[in-house]
Amino acid sequence: MVTTFQTEERRAAALINDALEALGYGRREFDMRAIPFTGVWGTSASVCYQIATEQVTAEHAAELEGLSKKEAKRRTQELVRQRAQEIAEQVAARLREVGGFASVEATNGYINITFDTDRFSNELVRAVLTHGKDYGRGEPKSERVMVEYSQPNTHKAFHIGHLRNVCLGNALSRIMRFAGFDVLEANYIGDIGLHVIKTLWCYQRFHRGEEPPREQRGRWLGEIYTEADQRLNYRQDVVDLLNDLARNDPAFREAVDRMMKELWRAHPVGEDVAYLLGQIAHAREIKPDAFYDDATIAHFWPIVGKQLTQMLEAARQRPPQQTAERAAGEPELPTPADYEAWLERWERLAAHLDWWPHVPEWQREVRQTFQLWETKDPAFVALWKETRDWSLEEFNRIYEQLDVHFDVWFYESEVEELGRQIVQELLEKGIAEISDGLPVVKIDEKLGLEKETYRTLPILRSDGTTLYSTKDLALTKIKFEQYHVDRAIWVVDVRQSLYLQQIFKVMELWGFAQAAKCYHLSYETVMLPTGAMSSRSGNVVLYEDVADRVLRRAREIIDEKNPALPDELKERIARDVGLGSMKYGMLMRDNNRVLVFDIEEALSFEGHAAPYIQYAHARACRILEKVDTIPTEGLHFVDLTPEEINLIQHVAAFPSDVERAASEYKPLVIANYVYELAKRFNDFYRACPVLQAPEPQRSARLALVAAARQTLVNGLGLLGIAAPEIM
């Protein structure tokens, strides 16, 4: 959408160029920028600096030659600044003759042009009110874009980390569509793979016949997955803790003799005692399969626990270590908090010492279960389908709540076969080769790169089962060939960054021109104040739990602020405000920054958050509902206050920010925009009475309120956030 504001900016640039030419400086390429001062609506050019620099360096070459580098620099700066101002004054004088601008001034070497606010405000307000929900929409573009996002795994929990993905992907889709692209929103469900096999193994082995609570079957399945993972990794987890202790705590290493004596008394298996003694004393890695006796760890564990408790006590007694006191090179001693964390891990593992002997057998069983899938065992496939639906039901409930709707649903299970065929094709074409017994693409080699950049991508397991890459190659081919996608976007965690670059390069090697327009919108991990989320350690925050709390809190506040509203309306507002707050929290932070999710912050509806913006909207609605019609013609925007100008200016900037958000794939641009707009509206609201203002001011302000309200709605809409009229 080209606004009159932008047209006027271009006209100004053209006239400046005419003036430069007439003054003998020649035409230049330069951008116009908004004047950065508050309460002024206009555009500025810094082109005079360009010209001044050229002239100064030419005219003062001899003088500058004789100076030291530093002095020359300072002198140039001084001369350029003066000259830029002189040129700006000449240009300004000429532009004033041409006329058509409210004012033209030369300040600090810039040419500042202010707009005829009366005329442009009239045009702006009329444009916003006639276009309505389409204000800011871009010209239709012929390109088809597919945004693949969400990609949840069935049989696993949907946690707060998944929310960041959904919010980003959905907002990006809305923005791209609004900017004029033909957008397809695609979901890609991870309904098969090792995690599904593990879950189903654990279900069959330990939970068959249990009836999960109906509404929570998806979540229940996620718990089974966690349990499966804990069981299968049990030995490794135990050994990891011992290794961490031996590596990071000298006191633990020093205690090894005493601990081993105790272990020997309880469980005299010489080889194991000797092994533990040697590895711990020298902080060498303990391996989970190096034990002779399955019961050794069970006997050793209480001893470790006792030692940890003692060390925690000792650490608490110890005065806090001063960094200065510590000799150089000496490692930092563990803090009480370290010991508490270790003890927590110790306790969790202590609860399942009976698992240790079974781990190898369980791992075998999982491999057998994988075979049931590979051979499409009917009973197993039926179980898979049934449990898969439990998860999908939960996902759909969440998408419904978030107002997220996909045009295309892909499933990993549906691209396995095509993936295998593709591996064959790539092998035949010589793009892939067998290395160490499995098909891989040696990308750097194929591209002729000397430095390692894309490395090697395995595309099938050596046992013939499919990998994520096998399926992704197939899926990407489908996107290109069946959906005719010109530009494919993946919204995926940053940790898969190299992996996706590899996929793009393989598509390129394979001959797909669209590979050049593949884009990975990566985002950093969502962490908890307690650290990284990990389903195995149980440190996860589930989406539905957070949503429940946030919506309940929103409801409490509405009950407080607006007790008279009908129940149904209150419920709807609570949903709009609560969900808006959650979504905004996910979008207001740059995507390549780690996001620490703090529930307390999510429950606060004050300050820089969605409710602030929604509140500005509700205030605007309060004003507008008190008049019958919004005047749009012949308004008088004269003697404007700075608050009015700032608001008008920002409303006018919406279309170009939409464009920028789309071209940079950055929903954050809109998140910032909409907050700033609300802020400026609140400033205006305080400073400028509307209903009590005398005519013609009253009409102009009413129209401005209506325009700002509409722009708030449009901007929030791009983030998937509703704008309730009352809250």
Added chain:
RNA sequence: GCGCCCGUAGCUCAGUGGAUAGAGCGUUUGCCUCCGGAGCAAAAGGCCGCAGGUUCGAAUCCUGCCGGGCGUACCA
């Protein structure tokens, strides 16, 4: 080793090579007889990690270093 990301106010973070680096939270002090106080105003708080370089001009671009995170062939 190599590669990517982050480092800005006490904390959490915005910031498109341009003019005086901004918000929120927290702290202190004010503002509801006035379109809704989920709001507003004021104060305090900054070697924009460090050092060079490019430029008329650098928080922004380039190089090196320091600190933190992540990735690096059969997990997804």
